[in-house]
Amino acid sequence: MADSPAGVAPRTSTLVVDDGTAIAYHRWEPDPGVDPHPVPVVLQHGFAADTSVEWAGRGTVAALTAAGRAVVGVDARGHGLSGKSPDPARYGEPRMARDLHAVVATLGVPAVDLVGYSMGAIISLLTAAGEAAVRTLVVGGVGAGVVEVGGVDTRVLPNDVLADALxxxxxxxxxxxAAGMRAFAEAVGADLPSLAAQARAAHQGGIDLGAITARTLVIAGDDDPLARRPHVLADAITGARLHVVAGDHGGAVGSPAFRSAVLDFLTG
Known part of the structure; x- marks a missing residue:
């Protein structure tokens, strides 16, 4: 697991969940000398990425710990240091949401703030719809597709096309x-059979957005084909706010504007 940009290595743990899959999660403590916040921030990365690539390497972890937050990043199954399998039956965002729920339960805290991007946004929305411990929710890299097709917008990125390309x-x-996802996956050393299995299992069954009670922010890149018409998603979640930043799907999440929007909302 890579260090954060500040050079502080996380404490990495593994939780074996009910189907025998090992789920890795990584914890950073608040920076020394800052007032610690009692509510940890849980980060859930997107497809083909992991905690190190999506959150530590792009500066989000360092920004949060500098603001006094403990941070827990979860490697979704098939990604990062978590268990791998080429079997689509072991994947899907609802299964990953159960993994995330299990990790949150191990933290022993009454509340968490949850941030998810792309696939991680779907996992986070599913988790927040059924997990009272989610106090604040930030989801990025998704838009109207969540409402209209029930998950990541497969009209833009069909499951089978992506799996075959991988x-x-x-x-x-x-x-x-699909070509961009393949190139990114190869660049970060991701396990292609596991990613293809997740692509075939991607959730399209809808999400009970009305059950989400957490204070919610939707963040979308203005040139992100997977987050088109993000206002449709924000309007479907009671009281949710929308923030648009410059960038495409891969660029928006690593931008200073994205980090600032997350920090401003979590501290608001």
Whole structure:
């Protein structure tokens, strides 16, 4: 597990969940000399990334610990240091939400603030809809697709097209979004069979957004094809706010504007 930009290594733990899969999670404490906040921030990364790539490497962890927050980043199954499998039956965001719920339960705290991006946003929305401990929720990289197709917008990135592109010896001519995901996965050393299994299992069954009681922020990049019309999602969650930043799907989450929006909302 990579250190944060500040050079502080996390404490990494593994939780074996009910189906035998090992779920890795990583904890950073607040920076020395700052007043610690009692509510930890839990981070759930997107497809093909992991805690190190999405949150530590892009500066989000360091920004949060500098603000006095304890941070827990969860590697979704098939990603990072968590267990791998090529079997689609072991995946899907509802299964990952149960993993996230199990990690939150181990923290022994009455409340958490939850931040998720892309696939991690779907996991976080499912978790917040059934987990009273989620006090504040931030979801990014998703938009109207959550309401209209029930998850990540498979109209832009069809499940089978993505899975085939991940597994092919030569991906050949594929949609740019799938080609970009394959290139990113290879660049970060992700396990392609596990990613293909998750792609085939991606959730499209709808989310009970009306059950979310957490104070909620939706963040979307203005050039993100997977987060089109984000106001549709924000309007479907009671009291949710919308914040648009510059960038496409991969660029928005690593931008200073994204980090600032997260910090401002969590401290608001």
């Amino acid at each position: 597994l092919a010896d030569d991906p050949g001519p594929v949609p740019p979004e």
